[in-house]
Amino acid sequence: MLSKKSKYSIKALVYLAREYDKGPVLISHISESEHIPKKFLEAILLELKNAGILGSKKGFGGGYYLIKKPEDVKLTQVIRLTNGPIALLPCVSLNFYQRCEECVDEKTCGISQVAMQVRDATLAILENTSISDVLKKEQTPAKNRK
Amino acid sequence: MLSKKSKYSIKALVYLAREYDKGPVLISHISESEHIPKKFLEAILLELKNAGILGSKKGFGGGYYLIKKPEDVKLTQVIRLTNGPIALLPCVSLNFYQRCEECVDEKTCGISQVAMQVRDATLAILENTSISDVLKKEQTPAKNRK
DNA sequence: CAATAGTCTATTAATCCGATAGAGTTTATA
DNA sequence: TATAAACTCTATCGGATTAATAGACTATTG
Incomplete structure (x- = not known):
């Protein structure tokens, strides 16, 4: 959240x-x-x-x-700045990596593999959405919610 | 997180x-x-x-x-139970929906539209990953991290 | 009946979140 | 140059949540 x-x-x-x-x-x-x-x-x-x-x-x-152009401010930047990591787990965070203390071996940890999938899917969206994109969306209301 | x-x-x-x-x-x-x-x-x-x-x-x-079979326990269920909403914002949560107080009109809110995209991408993964899938991943180590 | 092992209540420390207060500094302009 | 406007900085606050711990209680089995 x-x-x-x-x-x-x-x-x-x-x-x-x-x-x-x-x-x-x-x-x-x-x-x-x-x-x-x-x-x-x-x-x-x-x-x-x-x-x-x-x-x-x-x-x-x-x-x-x-100061930056609206299309150059990506949501990833804003969220990382004001909310911290985007990943579900610190051990798969690209910008806020922290070792997982409980894990004996991160490579064989199944949860972190799933967390990586989620991270990549999330980044694919947030990296490619800028403030100007958000503004545009406001001007063309959503067709169907949920 | x-x-x-x-x-x-x-x-x-x-x-x-x-x-x-x-x-x-x-x-x-x-x-x-x-x-x-x-x-x-x-x-x-x-x-x-x-x-x-x-x-x-x-x-x-x-x-x-x-009590349930490992393949019947989805990550969505476990996460919702122990962590709460999966969505980035309460106003786009399917299971923990809460109205956004600041928003005049949710339909024209650009952020919530993005949050919906992220939610759907995340659910697509977590809905389809069970505890048994995670177990399987542990047995076949990740090829490449990051 | 004694040891084992889950159940329940409660308390704790630490941290974070959201919000507020107030004094300080810079600047335009009348 | 005085004044009001407006951002800047420090600091503090209550409340909620998180992670962890303690201890008494209950059920089961051999």
Whole structure:
């Protein structure tokens, strides 16, 4: 499951993608429009800025804006940043690998083999979905849910 | 990410699948062999019993054993039981659905559309992988990791 | 009846999550 | 240059969850 932080991040980025190239956007605008607690959002945006995705301008007329192009911000990057590993198990994570303490031999561990399959299937989607893709989806509503 | 509980559950079930039809197995045997804290494992096995997957026998010569056939225990069932939702977001979960508070309209939410894709890809694997499949994988080591 | 082994209740420490408070710093502009 | 706007930083908070442990209890078997 994604954390709220992660979900909020994506929502905020999509919002900023909609305003791309229109100058800085106020935290409070995003907060109100997307129903995200303002102080929480502050921390999130700061983190996205430190990661090089957003830029900010202080003072009067300031705000946050996308520094990278919407199509260059992949969901994998955002999720890893705000939520951590994408894999089901640390021992199959590409970016957050940690040895499995219980395992005698990772190679013969059946669970990790399944976890790898899931990881690859998930990455295939998230690697190829950018913030601009998400924005596009919003504009063409889903045909059928579930 | 899967919780330790979930991972331990699967490891224990695979162990019991290996001993399928050979009578009850001691908690302490599983605990030692799989490096799972005994008391924690106790609670887990009890839960799997209450879910109808395992049976138990008390007293001398007692222990736990699989009640369902290894090929009938799907990973989806075990994970939902011990870890909760499989989906990335509650609003696209089939078994643990919860409305998304921030969303004005779920149908036009781009994130949930992506989350649905991921959910379906994940389920396609986990629905079709049983404890006996995991056991088989252990016997034929992975060719190439990562 | 005694030893074995699962059952139940409860408590714990540690961690993380989501959220908030408040002081500080930078900047535009009147 | 003073002021208000707006981001920045530190810090703290309650609550939930996770992982693990302790101990008393109950059922079974030889």
